[in-house]
Amino acid sequence: MQHFLSTLFPSFASDLILAVEQNATIKSVPAGEVIMRTGQYIKTTVLVTKGRVKVYREGENGEEFFMYYLQPGQACAISMICATKSEKSQIMAKVVEDAELIMISLSLMDQWMMEYRSWYEFVIETYRSRFEEVLEVVDSIAFRAMDERLEFYLKRYKDACGCSMLKISHQEIGTELNTSREVISRLLKKMEQRGLVKLHRNNIELIAIK
Numbered sequence: 001m002q003h004f005l006s007t008l009f010p011s012f013a014s015d016l017i018l019a020v021e022q023n024a025t026i027k028s029v030p031a032g033e034v035i036m037r038t039g040q041y042i043k044t045t046v047l048v049t050k051g052r053v054k055v056y057r058e059g060e061n062g063e064e065f066f067m068y069y070l071q072p073g074q075a076c077a078i079s080m081i082c083a084t085k086s087e088k089s090q091i092m093a094k095v096v097e098d099a100e101l102i103m104i105s106l107s108l109m110d111q112w113m114m115e116y117r118s119w120y121e122f123v124i125e126t127y128r129s130r131f132e133e134v135l136e137v138v139d140s141i142a143f144r145a146m147d148e149r150l151e152f153y154l155k156r157y158k159d160a161c162g163c164s165m166l167k168i169s170h171q172e173i174g175t176e177l178n179t180s181r182e183v184i185s186r187l188l189k190k191m192e193q194r195g196l197v198k199l200h201r202n203n204i205e206l207i208a209i210k
Helices: 002-008 014-023 077-085 106-115 117-143 146-161 170-176 181-193
Strands: 025-029 034-036 044-058 064-070 092-105 197-200 203-206
Touching (some): 002 014, 025 044, 034 044, 092 106, 146 181
Antiparallel strands (some): 034 092, 044 064, 044 092
């Protein structure tokens, strides 16, 4: 377990890894399960050791605003902030690939911030990296046309899964980019004509998107 944690979280000092082993709870969560909902009080923070979690905002009519993915070796910065301030969640988090999560209670998180320098630095770095990702999303919405947003989205998806064959439907992309399936299908067809992607049934192969 110690080697596993030190590989996924190389910044963790040995005393912190021992504390995680002794106090945190490990939970297996299947794909499709929502682990955090808007309006929910958060009592734990989440570290991802396996799988992938999608973090997004949900609109009044059920529309989604995609923010970022959590991958192995990462933590949910928003859960950390809400837990620390005892506030309700303003985001949704759903497992998109069968995941294994380390759940750390609020009391432990506060205690570790004072006791373990490596935990303090990890939390600060998590805040920074997630903030930068959200800024990228905001920039893409504010300053890019839909075709550029789509290419940006596909690149982030590729980086998150570490693959070039994306198992995602046009409807799912449309939902996450807050547009229609028809618009996404039309733009993907144009990207295919430009040699950027190759379209398969329920799969999109990235050819020249890096």
